Amino acid sequence: MTYRQRTKAINDAAREYRGPYRHYDIVKEATIAIGVVALLAVVLSILFSSPDEKPATVQSWSRAMPASFVATAVSELDGSSGTAGYGPPYNNASTGQHIAFIHLQQWFGVAHPINTSQDYVIAPLRALNTDTTLQHALNTYTSASAKQQMAWDNAYATAVGKAPHYADQAESREEQKSNTAAVLRISGANMGPLPVMMGRLLAFAQAGGLDGVLLANKQYYATDYTKTLMFLADGDYLPDLAQNDHLLGTQWGMMNETGSFPGQGWLWLYTFWYQIKPFSTSANADVLVMAVMGLLSVLFVAVPFLPGVRDLPRKIPIYRLIWREHYAQLQS
């Protein structure tokens, strides 16, 4: 008997059942099941509730880590931030990830354009048009050559990198004030207008104004958080908070939940690939993981048609445990 004939015979044998039936009330079963699940959900909710950690804002970031905030703002200005160099769908700074000759990220193009220097620094500062000192500094910066701008950016970024408590979150108001003052003291002729620009941007962010400007779109109602979230993601603040909640990629990332709550356990296989080579060290990790998961998903759906995979349940007779009463009855 060939494999094909054997498979067909096994398949045909399951088409029709001629054995005994037992009484069954499908409506009663469904009602009881809904009752049990509802009770479980209520009990679990009363006992454990659910997490709700306040969102990070540009304001909270700039207050907690002022040096880190202005360093990120400078990286947006000089084009060295993660967003500035991301590529599609935000800009054309790179081609993005790919597998061999397949450049899906590039092919789908720039759908959510972000000009980091304009959107995160220049335009928000331009909005403060009553501040003549700032506007003069902005004019100086924007009319300078790219080489000069880069020299100012580098000089300022180097100084900010040496600011006290650069990577630490301030734990009190006094610390916030002291760390902010340290950033505002940064100055030097080689930094051009940067100290004025960054000082004003920091003050604007700490007052909450930058959150509103970044969320503003062409229309009055705003629901698109792309710009503000990309800015937050470029800084150290968001990962710092995530690390405390064991949410980093190296900590099995987003399948976890804040606090001790169960997260998206069903994402374990997606997250798993990021933990091992070659994915963990590849610049194309995301597209590789998506390709692997796409392939596995297709195979998962196609299990009934996959020789070997569909035969395994017959070789490992767990089915005998499931239908033990049936087989016992046949034996007797």
Add this chain to the structure above:
Amino acid sequence: MSTTIDDGAVPQAHAGSTDTGNGSWTVALRRRWVNTLPPEKLLPDGQPAYVASWIYVFGVLTLSSLAMLIASGTILALKGPGWWHDSSLGHFFNSIHLWSVEMFFFFMVIHLWGKYWMSAWRGGRARVWTTGAVTFLIAIPCALTGYISQQNFDAQWISTQAKDAMNSVGIGSFFNLLNFGQIYGYHVFLLPLAVVLLVVVHVLLVRRHGVVPPLPNDLQQMLEDSRKGGAVATGSPAQAEQVVSR
């Protein structure tokens, strides 16, 4: 004019029925529906005797969790996405929603594994498996968009992390995890609709084909019988039509 439908599936035409059935799309659809899934299959009062294991419970528990998800999600949607952050009642319904999704996936995974070890695709039931598997796959972005719609730190972190995978394959250009308005729409309508439709098809297919019978007790013997051309059925013919009280 009252008529009798000739296929026997619907013994009597309903009062008010005027169509002879010739050329009527409605009657053709009704006949096909009733032939494919007669009421006694759709709402059965009997079950094959082999359906006697705890593993069978997980299908209906998955459905019940889905019902709880829809109920709690509807309440959260009625009050708007910001409600649960400020209201203890809202927070309670959010907790119900969270624990329902945890149960939904927990029960569904056990259900899927159970069906795998039963080779539940046998006997023309491949579509039952594939609809179930696709439901599982669609439920994942459905849950992901829910986590992103929370409007809290968790949502911020998950969306900024998950966007890279979406962007890497181009999906991010039209499915922007950082756009709350878009993702909320996906979460409260589009993806749940897909899940519910798939579940309906899945359940109807189960009712149509019945629960898969056990693998033959003596596989070799069955294959031998099959090779000789004999009819093969899982249950013993002597037990046919016998009703077992449990």
